Amino acid sequence: MISDVLVIGSGGAGLSAALEAKKENVKVLVVSKAYPTNSQTCQAQGGINAVLETTKNDSVEDFIEDTFIASKNIASKNSIKKMCETSEDIITWLDEIAVPFSRNEDSDIAQRKFGGTTKRRTCYSSDYTGLKILHTLYDQCIKKEIEFLNEYFFLDFIKEENSIHGAIFLNIQSAEVVKIFAKSVILASGGYAGIYEGFTTNSNMTTAEAIVKAYKNGAKLSNLEFVQFHPTAIKGSNTLISESARAEGAYLVDTKGNRFIDELSTRDEVARAITKKLINKEEVYLDLRHIDTKLIDELLPQEKILAKTFKDIDITKELLPIVSVAHYSMGGILCDEEAKSSLKNLFVCGECAQGNIHGANRLGGNSLLEIIYLGKKAGMSAVENLKDSSIKEEIEVEDYQSYIEEILSSTKVVNVLTLKKELGEKLFYHLGVFRNKKEMEELLEYLNKLETSLKTATIEDKSKIYNKSLIELLELKEAVYMAKLITKSALSRKESRGAHFRTDYDKSLSSFEKRSVISLKENVDELTYEDVV
DSSP states (O other), rough: EEEEEEEESSSSHHHHHHHHHHTOOOEEEEEEOOOOGGGGGOOOOOOOOOOOTTTTSSOOOOOOOOHHHHHTOSSSSHHHHHHHHHHHHHHHHHHHHTOOOOOOOOOSSOOOOOOOOOOOEEOOTOOHHHHHHHHHHHHHHHTTOEEESSSEEEEEEEETTTEEEEEEEEEETTTEEEEEEEEEEEEEOOOOOOOOOOTTTSSOOOOOOOHHHHHHHTOOOOOOEEEEEEEEEEETTTEOHHHHHHHOOOEEEHHHBBBBBBTTSOHHHHHHHHHHHHHHTTTTEEEESSSSOOOHHHOHHHHHHHHHHHHHHOTTOEEEEEEEEEESSSSSEOOOOTBBBBSSSSSEOOGEEEEEETTTTTTHHHHOOOOOOHHHHHHHHHHHHHHGOOOOOOOOOHHHHHHHHHHHHHEEEOHHHHHHHHHHHHHHHHHHSSSHHHHHHHHHHHHHHHHHHHHHEEEEOOSSSSHHHHHHHHHHHEEEEEEEEHHHHHHHHSOOOOTBEETTTTTTOOGGOOEEEEEEETTEEEEEEEOOO
16 A cells, blocks of 8 residues: 555544645545554643633733743743744634634633633633544545545564664454555554553553654654653542642542642642552542532533443532542654654654654643644645655565464563553553652562563464454564663663652752653664653
8 A cells, every 4th residue: 555645543633644744635634543542632621722812811921931941941942932923813713623622701702710820821622622523524524535544453664774664553354464654654553651550541542653664764762751640530530630620629638628728839749749648548629519519510511420420429419539649751753843753754743753842741722732733734745755765665574474473473462551561551550650760660670571581472263354462462573662662761761850850869950951862773772851842
């Protein structure tokens, strides 16, 4: 198969990139492990930040400053500035293509105040913002007749020297290996917080295999140690309760009913305050009982339904027990302001990308803005790249069909679900909100052993028709590799900064006021630190 632009991933970033590329009437193909409407973007409930003409008492300068302060000085002010300056155009575009934003009494797009910000600048669509944006983008893609291949698992890139010329996929429905050649490839495959299985708000489809393959093919990764833990997930289900709840006035209270932190502090601060309580065997609750029921029904209907569904709790009358779990990847594949990776013909956007905007701590409401901003950049850059690239079907690639047959013919059966849960638990307790050298070194030893044991592993189900166990085994192998890279990055940063808090180095150090960069040199992980301009 051949395409001008191949987009891997169908969340908000991938769809924005596809729509931007399609403007130039080139052939665009979107390939995804899941169906677009199931992507992680629908989990972004609370809103999208912007300074609009109608925004009161705010400015782009304040938006830039809030984002940079939250990053703990390791984001690029220039990159932040460009994103913030574009925010009104992005909201206008989303409004024009029919995203149903909530409105205020003047019929202007309504905005709420999120944690770590000084002004009300988060636009929203009730508490379904990501879902509404995602579905609207998908509608637009269908309208523009963009092609989709759903349920295709990404196996590897097609690469020659330092250039990417396509990708290899496994058709999940048939176990057939498929090669797709393209002049430009956009990776929008999501982040890596999902590998904290059982301790994450991410779907079980978000497993980082594409980031790992990019790394193994020579792409630089950056800031992997910064895993954001969302303060409020429903205890026992890890289902996200959006920051919109606290934005609309919900309290965080302990067992005695006492508030113990400013609910609108940055996410790293709130997550640490909650986790300290939990470590001391205390319960932490989200309290919405004082909020007008009509306001909850209008602005937080999803949160009300989720609490009832997963805990049988009526948030208008009862306290909701919550925990902090892995939620977002601040690190990823390093790219420049035009979404270009360190590999020729490869562009990245969305949570798999590290565009020097979030630094050590992302503000709520900035992820939806960034995926569309960087997604559009990726689409434009991919089209611009077409004139300098060509289809190269003669490139020899690894025989992945034989690799799949080899896995299925092995006799060393493992229980993948048990191992994924074990991995998630190890990551949460050894590489969680609080970390230290001893526990991370123990984790690394565990990961090395698990990686070795999985080399010849197989699953009990040997069928080729919709074999989800096979996909989960392939995911697990790359998740273990990803976990090793995160652990090595966290061990190397001997300080505390944003979401990376080490109990053995509990202060921020000026010598580490840089982004971390990890790359593979002659099969050895090389970790360096670079100034962020």
